Amino acid sequence: MPMTAEDRDALVERAWSIAEGIHATASELDAQRAFPAPHLEALADAGLLGLMISPDLGGKGGDLLGLALICEAIGWGAGSTGLCYLMHLCGTAVIAAKATDAQADRWLKPAAAGDILATLAFSERTTGAHFYMPEISAQAAKGAFRLVGKKSFVTSGGHADLYPVLVNASEEAGLDILVLEADDPGVSFQGSWEGIGMTGNSSVQLVLDEVKVGPDRLIGGEGAGQELVFNVVAPTFLIGIAGINVGIAQAALDDTIEHVKTRKNAGGTLAELPTMQTEIAEMTLITEQARALLASAAKAADAGDEAALPLVMQSKIAATEAVIAVTGRAMEACGGIAYSRALPIERYWRDGRAGSVMAPTNEVLKQWVGKLATGLPLF
Numbered sequence: 036m037p038m039t040a041e042d043r044d045a046l047v048e049r050a051w052s053i054a055e056g057i058h059a060t061a062s063e064l065d066a067q068r069a070f071p072a073p074h075l076e077a078l079a080d081a082g083l084l085g086l087m088i089s090p091d092l093g094g095k096g097g098d099l100l101g102l103a104l105i106c107e108a109i110g111w112g113a114g115s116t117g118l119c120y121l122m123h124l125c126g127t128a129v130i131a132a133k134a135t136d137a138q139a140d141r142w143l144k145p146a147a148a149g150d151i152l153a154t155l156a157f158s159e160r161t162t163g164a165h166f167y168m169p170e171i172s173a174q175a176a177k178g179a180f181r182l183v184g185k186k187s188f189v190t191s192g193g194h195a196d197l198y199p200v201l202v203n204a205s206e207e208a209g210l211d212i213l214v215l216e217a218d219d220p221g222v223s224f225q226g227s228w229e230g231i232g233m234t235g236n237s238s239v240q241l242v243l244d245e246v247k248v249g250p251d252r253l254i255g256g257e258g259a260g261q262e263l264v265f266n267v268v269a270p271t272f273l274i275g276i277a278g279i280n281v282g283i284a285q286a287a288l289d290d291t292i293e294h295v296k297t298r299k300n301a302g303g304t305l306a307e308l309p310t311m312q313t314e315i316a317e318m319t320l321i322t323e324q325a326r327a328l329l330a331s332a333a334k335a336a337d338a339g340d341e342a343a344l345p346l347v348m349q350s351k352i353a354a355t356e357a358v359i360a361v362t363g364r365a366m367e368a369c370g371g372i373a374y375s376r377a378l379p380i381e382r383y384w385r386d387g388r389a390g391s392v393m394a395p396t397n398e399v400l401k402q403w404v405g406k407l408a409t410g411l412p413l414f
């Protein structure tokens with residue numbers, strides 16, 4: 036049964052109350068480049084790690100509109116936390132789409148209870164933006180899959196418990212998703228996250244050194260990976276990352292308004308300057324446009340509307356471009372102090388740079404939107 040509007044509203048309200056607490060410590064964790072464990076614990080305690088898991092397994096059975104609104108709240112709280120949370124939601128959603136009873140017992144029930152953190156390990160250095168064309172192939176031998184290689188940019192790497200990996204594992208056409216556990220023999224993590232933003236997200240390399248797992252780790256059977264990537268992971272990621280970036284843009288807007296109202300120079304406040312009023316109006320407009328497109332894309336996708344696909348793609352482009360524009364303007368509007376850590380504006384600006392290059396990247400998405408509009412095949 037789809038989530039009711041009342042249930043969604045209640046969850047969104049709960050997410051905003053947690054986001055307040057996240058927001059209060061976000062700058063401190065950012066300065067320490069610390070993995071946002073306390074933030075994720077708060078989300079776990081509120082049952083929000085089970086957002087994309089069905090209620091019969093203890094989850095919330097969330098829809099895409101709920102995902103968008105909750106990700107906005109958490110992204111407003113802290114970009115790094117939002118990203119770790121979203122990758123958990125993508126990981127659990129893809130498992131939940133085709134989980135066997137045994138897989139649901141092993142992974143989804145504990146995840147819904149807040150005891151397990153998941154992520155996605157799809158990207159590879161050699162394929163970059165084209166994560167849906169992995170080069171790692173898993174050899175099937177004696178009923179087990181043997182994996183060798185490296186996945187790159189794995190958010191929550193070394194902190195998460197579950198790592199769904201996208202590989203070529205079977206003889207079947209299409210890709211395969213295998214779920215690895217952090218303590219599987221041969222699984223390790225390399226490097227540290229040195230990115231300018233999303234400092235706590237721990238995007239590191241996942242090293243697969245002769246990892247051997249059985250067919251019980253396959254999601255949806257052999258060759259099911261490609262369909263899962265496009266039907267489950269893509270909408271979950273695109274809507275969720277759009278939500279996080281609308282949240283970061285809103286945080287930048289909120290703090291800019293607060294700053295210009297209180298900052299006095301040469302007798303008046305910055306807010307009294309007509310140019311500043313125009314600046315605030317344009318920042319608001321950009322943020323609201325991205326939020327409105329996101330809501331209509333999520334609603335169309337929830338309704339199974341055929342026109343939803345390009346809308347979902349555009350909502351990610353719009354939100355990740357909006358955050359770059361709004362946080363850049365916030366840096367300008369708040370002046371020299373925004374260039375320091377005294378205000379969190381510079382953090383929003385750094386965090387807001389990641390979304391556009393996260394795959395599917397905006398450049399690739401724009402080509403897909405154009406192809407859909409002109410009736411050309413995506414691939």
Ligand SMILES: Cc1cc2nc3c(=O)[nH]c(=O)nc-3n(C[C@H](O)[C@H](O)[C@H](O)COP(=O)(O)OP(=O)(O)OC[C@H]3O[C@@H](n4cnc5c(N)ncnc54)[C@H](O)[C@@H]3O)c2cc1C
Nearest residue numbers: 155156157158163164188189190238389392393394396398
């Ligand atoms: C903070 C952060 C967290 C991440 N977390 C995860 C994660 O948890 N799991 C995961 O699997 N991955 C993750 N990634 C990886 C991410 O999703 C992308 O795959 C990766 O950033 C893109 O790879 P690249 O930089 O090597 O891009 P490249 O392939 O080098 O592309 C560079 C530029 O060229 C453009 N480009 C490339 N090919 C084309 C084309 N055909 N047409 C037009 N333009 C093109 C791209 O749009 C991009 O702008 C993360 C990345 C970041 C930055």
